[in-house]
Amino acid sequence: MARSGAAAINAALSSIDDAELIALTRDLVRIPSVIRPGDATATEAEVARYIERWFGKQGFGVEVHEVAPGRPNVVAWLGDTDGGRSLLLEGHSDVVTEGDPREWTHSPFGAELVGTRIYGRGAADMKGGLAAAMIAAAAIKRSGAALRGRLVIGALVDEEGDMLGAHHLCTTPIGRELSAAIICEPEQNEICLEQRGVVWARVTVRGRMAHGAMPEAGVNPISATGALLAEVPALERRLRRLSDTSKYLGPPTVTPTVLQAPAHGIGQSNVIPSSARLTLDVRLTPGPDGATVAAEIDRACRRAMRRCPGATVEWEPVNGVRLATRVARSEPLVQAVASAVRHVTGRPPRFGGVPGSTDGTILRMTLGIPIVTLGPGNRLIPHQVDEHVEVSELTEAARIYAAAALNFLQR
């Protein structure tokens, strides 16, 4: 007979094998899935094949969606929506570059288990979280729990790039049927209810080329770029006024990250270039919509142009506008996760916010579903050398996912 409620949760929790979770995490870390543009063999393909085979062996339904050449999403599921809910446990299968391996104490793809930690690129961001989600789903299946709805596990590509995998999932039938998602990113197992949004504003400043000795003959795009940089604090202040106060995210920020003049070719000391390029990394908190943010960036560009007659200052978003996301504590998803944390850890849940944006941002914006970000690993460790995950956080996360999924899919 299928168990329900606390009995079903306890049965699933006792089906979690920590040694299996550790081994799975290490296997995933050992498969480098760094994307190296131009190298067709350096993609998520190999790790995706591993995940596909693993779910197949566990008896899950599995779909592989080729998002781009050699870049497949793997989507596995248990149960049926049948008008009920569909919960996604989401992880990304790509990792960022290891950088210079000589700077690492532990080999970046060695997945060394040292003391209480597993080391390696992706250990925290986020093969650990992905492995925890996989083991949680397998434990639910092994325990024979009856689901009133569908549990989906997604290993998506390109989170560290343009989030193509998340965008693609939203176009598939299984994606469109989702009613909520837990994003398994490293957040020290805090329940993150908010994520900052981002706009990368690529600004092109055009002037007129001239001899450096006769500046009056040209229009200097570098001066106009300087005028725009001078507008940045005012832009930041306006965005802060337009945004809600966020307990977890701090205020919006506007940070110049790329500055280039001339925009093309090689600079010369005695030549005023014809163009310059600037990127502003604009981080958003809940409040303004995309059009409002764009209008504020437009305004800063117009003010810079007014101070530099003859120059044009235009911008475009590099990868669209990702707004900040927020879910209410009263959401059934949040309740399900909070109750799981209490059940598994015996302590009250800690709530938080994600300083960056994640695949969850895309799911929230495109599908309108509630998302919670929670996963194992120190929030500051991603992209650093000697990245690692604490085994205790990993095993705790798997238990939280299993309990949260059963809470959410049994009501």
Ligand SMILES: [Zn+2]
């Ligand atoms: Zn990540």
